[in-house]
Amino acid sequence: MARSRKKLGEILVGWGAITPEQADKASVMAKGAGKRLGEVLVEAGFAKEEMVAKGLANQFGMEYIDLTANGVAEKIDLKLVPDDLVKKHLILPMGKAGNRLQLIIHDPMDLELFDMLRFRLNVELDQKLAAKSQIRKYLDLAASGTAKKFAASESLVTESIDKSVDRSVDRSVDKSIDVTDDETPIVKLCNRIIAEAVRMRGSDIHIEPMADRVRLRYRIDGVCIERDNLPKRMQNALLSRFKLMSGVNIAEKRIPQDGRIKLPVDDATIDFRVSTTPAYHGESIVLRILRPDSVRIGLENLGFEPDNLAIFNRIIRRPNGIFLVTGPTGSGKTTTLYSALDVLNRPDKKIITAEDPVEYNFEGINQCQVREHIGLTFPAILRSMLRQAPNIILVGEIRDKEVAEIAIQAALTGHLVFSTLHTNDAPSAITRLIDIGVKPFLVASSIQAVMAQRLVRVNCKECRRPMTPDELDPKFLHLVGMTVDEAIGKAHKGAGCGNCNNTGYRGRRAIFEMMVMNTQLRELAFNLAPISDIRRAALAAGMRPLVADGRIKILKGMTTPEEIAATTQVEMDSIAAG
Secondary structure (H helix, E strand, O other): OHHHOOOHHHHHHHHOOOOHHHHHHHHHHHHHHOOOHHHHHHHOOOOOHHHHHHHHHHHOOOEEOOOOOOOOHHHOOHHHOOHHHHHHHOOEEEEEEOOEEEEEEOOOOOHHHHHHHHHHHOOEEEEEEOOHHHHHHHHHHHHOOOHHHHOOOOOOOOHHHHHHOOOOOOOOOOOOOOOOOOOOHHHHHHHHHHHHHHHOOEEEEEEEEOOOEEEEEEEEOOEEEEEEEEEHHHHHHHHHHHHHHOOOOOOOOOOOEEEEEEEEEOOEEEEEEEEEEOOOOOOEEEEEEEOHHHHOOOHHHOOOOHHHHHHHHHHOOOOOEEEEEEOOOOOOHHHHHHHHHHHHOOOOOOEEEEEOOOOOOOOOOEEEEOEHHHOEOHHHHHHHHHOOOOOEEEEOOOOOHHHHHHHHHHHHOOOEEEEEEOOOOOOHHHHHHHHOOOOHHHHHHHEEEEEEEEEEEEEOOOOEEEOOOOOOOHHHHHHOOOOHHHHOOOOEEEOOOHHHOOOOEEEEEEEEEEEEOOHHHHHHHHOOOOHHHHHHHHHHOOOOOHHHHHHHHHHOOOOOHHHHHHHHOOOHHHHHHO
């Protein structure tokens, strides 16, 4: 049987988890270092440890166990095996029936260990396989009495926190909030909320008072997920603690306030932008989680197709002109522009930004924060910028005529200007600028390109599989301009697993609509042409609409027709044009 067993590299290549070149390279590295292939694949960054563990389970005919999946942690019974064996060999007993012990292991080739366990415990073993890091994390949590954190459905409010809240007195500020001791119950709760949201890859934490409870939601991959309902009596202490942490006035409840929190989570320092807004049942608080690494992922990982990436790279290296990125709030515009600045941030270039607020700090870039209350407005910063002799200027957002005209003047006097605009598609940016009062000839002469974008969720690599004909809904396929025959065998979806919180999606990529200005488009802008004419000319010049870019990603198995249809919300005439 051993001779017919497939090699780990072959299994992972067959699954599309690694390329044949990566398998060959890792095999050479493993022989040279005297290590196992799986170890080298993980160390080199070719594959995730969980995927290697799945491959090993497949190779040895074992069941793979995801310890983060709901309900798995509750089945583990550490009392079945002596503590010294569990810690030394990183094994987890999962249950015993008669003379058979179900045991979670991480190394299926450690035959000496299995013989020793059979002898010492006088049992037969039914081995299951899990990732080594997951086993170690479970044991660390077990040692601290919090092993059940693997179960995401557990309430965040423990008995000790619940008892600490005085039920008889409705106070505006709980006496436990203004402390540095991490063991204080309300402090512990707030820290748990923040840490869990970061570990679950959340982008926002929403704390929303309701009539009879305080709703806690995390936004993950652009979708709000309800995490817990906290008791109403905790509302004042909870909100006050978050306000105190963010440095805003905890006594002021009538007006919106903005603050920031900087906290270490799992050896990384994370920034949180905090916004409070008065609402009917009490102040609503939103914490935006800002990860510096998220804007340094590289242009290739944003979601560009090769042709659009080539155009983007060419545009951002022009000496002057305006490059606009458009889309609604939360469509990734800031990440795209920061990624461009990261590429251009070299000692021979002076870059200045005007932002409201400054979200991510970049070394080597002069970033200026808008402060309306002291007169430091976008126009004031922009006028000052031009006296600083920059090569590249980033204006956080073009909101009015004054900002637009100064940005255009900067572009016409030899500066490269990046900015964002809120429009539905790329051609709309032309008419939007003219609508706010910018002269058509200035728009026509200064803009180099406009790029619209949206973020779409991508299929989880751990559980994605081809969609069956029954799952291919003709309604969604029609909306993205595809037929069932085109989609069969190419469109994929995630089945749902512990890696993606059973959503089928993990992570997001952008879809783009790149409109590069040419002579015809400049003439149309100058002559105040309707948006339909501008769009038609842009499509004729080679612009690929958002839905067509999404269609490419469906055919690559990256996302689903439902996700593209929901995100682009396209009209039928634009599909036909695309």
